[in-house]
Structures are given as C-alpha cells and as structure tokens.
Amino acid sequence: MSALQLLGLAAGTITSITFLPQVIQIWKTKSAKDISMFMLMLLILGVSMWLTYGILVMDAAIIYTNSMVLIMSLIMLYFKVKFK
Amino acid sequence: MSALQLLGLAAGTITSITFLPQVIQIWKTKSAKDISMFMLMLLILGVSMWLTYGILVMDAAIIYTNSMVLIMSLIMLYFKVKFK
Numbered sequence: 001m002s003a004l005q006l007l008g009l010a011a012g013t014i015t016s017i018t019f020l021p022q023v024i025q026i027w028k029t030k031s032a033k034d035i036s037m038f039m040l041m042l043l044i045l046g047v048s049m050w051l052t053y054g055i056l057v058m059d060a061a062i063i064y065t066n067s068m069v070l071i072m073s074l075i076m077l078y079f080k081v082k083f084k
Numbered sequence: 085m086s087a088l089q090l091l092g093l094a095a096g097t098i099t100s101i102t103f104l105p106q107v108i109q110i111w112k113t114k115s116a117k118d119i120s121m122f123m124l125m126l127l128i129l130g131v132s133m134w135l136t137y138g139i140l141v142m143d144a145a146i147i148y149t150n151s152m153v154l155i156m157s158l159i160m161l162y163f164k165v166k167f168k
Contacts, residue, residue, distance in 0.1 A: 004137070004140055004141065007133060007136065007137050007140070008137050010133060011130055011133035011134045011136075011137055014126055014129055014130035014133065015130040015131075015134070017126065018123060018126040018127050018130055019123060020123075021120045021122035021123045021126065022119075022120040022123040024120075025118070025120040025122075025123075026118065029118065031117070031118050032118055033115070033117075033118055034109070034110065034113065034115050034116055034117055034118035034119055035106075035118055035119070036105045036106040036108075036109040038105035038109075039102060039103060039104075039105045039106040039109075042098055042101065042102040042105065043102050045098055046095055046098035046099040046102055047099075049091060049094060049095035049098065050095045050099070052091065052095075053088070053091050053092050053095055056088055056091070057088065
C-alpha cells in the first residue's frame with residue numbers, strides 16, 4: 001500500500017468516527033438544543049448522495065465512510081427530535 | 085458531464101455547505117454547549133487529511149469541498165472556545 005493510499009485510509013477512518021463523540025455527548029447530556037436541525041438535514045442528504053455515488057463507482061472506502069456517517073447522522077437526528 | 089459526475093458534484097456542493105447553518109445558529113444563539121469539542125477536533129483532523137489527499141492527487145472537487153468544511157470547522161472551534 002502506498003503512502004497516498006494510507007493517507008486516504010486514515011482520513012476515511014477518522015471521518016467515519018467523527019460524529020461518535022457527538023452522539024455520546026448528546027446521549028449523556030440529553031441535550032441537543034445547540035445542534036442545528038438544518039445542518040443535520042444537509043449532512044444526511046449529502047452523505048446519502050456520497051453513499052449512492054460510492055455504490056455506483058463501487059468504491060469500498062466511500063461506501064464504508066459514508067455508511068458510518070449516515071448511521072451517526074440518523075442517531076443525531078433521532079436525538080435532536082427526542083431531546084430538542 | 086455524465087449523471088455520475090453530476091451526482092458527485094451535487095454531493096460535494098451539499099457537503100461543502102453542510103456546516104453553514106450550524107455556524108449561523110451558534111452565532112445567533114451565542115451557545116455551543118451541546119457541540120462536542122472532541123467531534124470538532126476529529127472533524128478538523130479528518131478534513132485536513134482529506135484536503136492534503138486532494139492536493140496530492142490534484143482533485144479539485146476534494147480540495148474545494150474539504151477547504152469549505154475546514155473553514156466552517158475552524159469557525160465552529162472558535163465559537164466553541166468563545167461561547168462554551
């Protein structure tokens with residue numbers, strides 16, 4: 001694996017776990033007041049499009065990264081609606 | 085331009101503006117309590133790596149999208165420190 005591939009893999013891995021601390025924080029505090037609903041909508045829309053793109057070009061890294069972010073985004077949306 | 089390229093362009097455009105509503109909301113409410121600091125750190129790290137990757141492979145879409153997200157992330161970090 002080249003240094004470039006390693007960089008892409010590391011970047012994808014970090015992106016895939018980026019929203020995990022946010023999910024945990026909302027879960028612990030039961031508060032999502034400061035999280036923008038419009039931001040969550042754009043995140044879900046954008047990530048769904050990236051996921052579709054990844055499936056169409058059959059790129060495992062794009063599919064994996066965006067699947068993870070989509071799951072986190074949907075949990076954040078659920079928390080946003082539940083905790084306000 | 086193919087349908088696939090259009091999808092990638094649209095996905096990139098949406099991702100690049102995803103955090104703008106969040107920046108505006110924090111600015112208006114002067115509150116970033118519910119935003120996870122650890123999430124912001126991972127976002128900035130991940131996006132910086134994607135930006136480096138984009139520069140190395142000379143991909144304009146990756147460079148543009150991640151530059152936009154990096155700017156928004158740094159503004160959110162500034163707000164997080166300023167408003168708590």
